[in-house]
Amino acid sequence: xxLEHILGAVTDPWIAAxxxxxxxxxxxxxxxxxxxxxSRKRLRACTDKGTEVAIALDRASALFDGAVLLLDDxxxxxxxxxxxxxxxxxxxxxxxxxxVGFFAGNLHWRVRFGDGQLQVxxxxxxxxYLERLADRLADGRITLIDGDQP
Amino acid sequence: MNVHLPxxxxxxARIGIGGPVGSGKTALIERLLPALARRGIEVAVITNDLxxxxxxxxxxxxxxxxxxxxxxxxxxxCPHTVIREDPTLNIAAAEDLEARYPxxxxxxxxxxxDNLASTFSLDLVDWWxxxxxxxxxxDIPRKRGPGIVQSDLLVINKLDLAPYVHVNADQVxxxxxxxxxxxxxxxxxxRPHGRAAxxxxxxxxxxxxxxxxxxxxxxxxxxxxxxx
Numbered sequence: 607x608x609l610e611h612i613l614g615a616v617t618d619p620w621i622a623a624x625x626x627x628x629x630x631x632x633x634x635x636x637x638x639x640x641x642x643x644x645s646r647k648r649l650r651a652c653t654d655k656g657t658e659v660a661i662a663l664d665r666a667s668a669l670f671d672g673a674v675l676l677l678d679d680x681x682x683x684x685x686x687x688x689x690x691x692x693x694x695x696x697x698x699x700x701x702x703x704x705x706v707g708f709f710a711g712n713l714h715w716r717v718r719f720g721d722g723q724l725q726v727x728x729x730x731x732x733x734x735y736l737e738r739l740a741d742r743l744a745d746g747r748i749t750l751i752d753g754d755q756p
Numbered sequence: 757m758n759v760h761l762p763x764x765x766x767x768x769a770r771i772g773i774g775g776p777v778g779s780g781k782t783a784l785i786e787r788l789l790p791a792l793a794r795r796g797i798e799v800a801v802i803t804n805d806l807x808x809x810x811x812x813x814x815x816x817x818x819x820x821x822x823x824x825x826x827x828x829x830x831x832x833x834c835p836h837t838v839i840r841e842d843p844t845l846n847i848a849a850a851e852d853l854e855a856r857y858p859x860x861x862x863x864x865x866x867x868x869x870d871n872l873a874s875t876f877s878l879d880l881v882d883w884w885x886x887x888x889x890x891x892x893x894x895d896i897p898r899k900r901g902p903g904i905v906q907s908d909l910l911v912i913n914k915l916d917l918a919p920y921v922h923v924n925a926d927q928v929x930x931x932x933x934x935x936x937x938x939x940x941x942x943x944x945x946x947r948p949h950g951r952a953a954x955x956x957x958x959x960x961x962x963x964x965x966x967x968x969x970x971x972x973x974x975x976x977x978x979x980x981x982x983x984x
Binding site for chain 1: 766769873875879882883902905906969970971973976
């Protein structure tokens, strides 16, 4: 089946009621995508019940967590995004903050800032990131925080 | 309730073809064009070069495609800047081709890169492959890099040359598979030395099979959304 439209969101009033009814009939299937795949307009995926689907959207549409891709009397397909993991780093001082920020940018890591931390989105294995940060961690220039230990 | 919506005007799929200079990206396109045409797939091409239109002119002169369906983008800087950081030049070129050739099924966007870090923005392409070749040495897959690891398909080209450059092709493919962790990987010989291309061992048809499966979906029967 090729899904070409986003019909709405699970929270839309006109969708929520029929979706709730279908959930009781165990007729709602979920496609779970990585953040990277959420950026795509075309991809092939499997639902949690093993149904193979192809998603082919127009260029102006964008997938989002909770998007409803199919809804009829018998079935619905809902899109969910995989939870993201972040590596939380605290630089020792301003000099290191600038340095590790530049380093992350140079490696094209996706980051966010908050509470004095540089947080790196884990888009590959955690070990790949820790390998690149090993010297900084060993020197104490940065520390992993909030129980985020290697 | 049933939600019936007409088929949407999605436009052609867009595929990125990246990889180091000299790895055989343009040669691969020259092999893909007639093979895609045999399957009735309508194609246009956008090439990205640093400061020339060399690749576009080569494809135009190939006789394999209407020259009007080939556009050149001059990056003026590292090519990855116009396929990843700010792909608006390429998006504009693709939209221009889509408007001029409404029957297109597929646009191939080729871009060289000076290292293994080139990736395509998914705002620009739906799917992208990265092309390396055995002539660059047997250690390229081990060096990983975003192009090697993150591409939807890794193509290892010029496998037929492996014995002449002291490379064990099977080992390169095995190591690449280990680095890719399940992502698609295909060997290829765009210009098969001493062998007819029609023997299917060149890998071209396998690449197209994957494009059809992952992006064009022509193997899936048309079915209106909401009538499942």
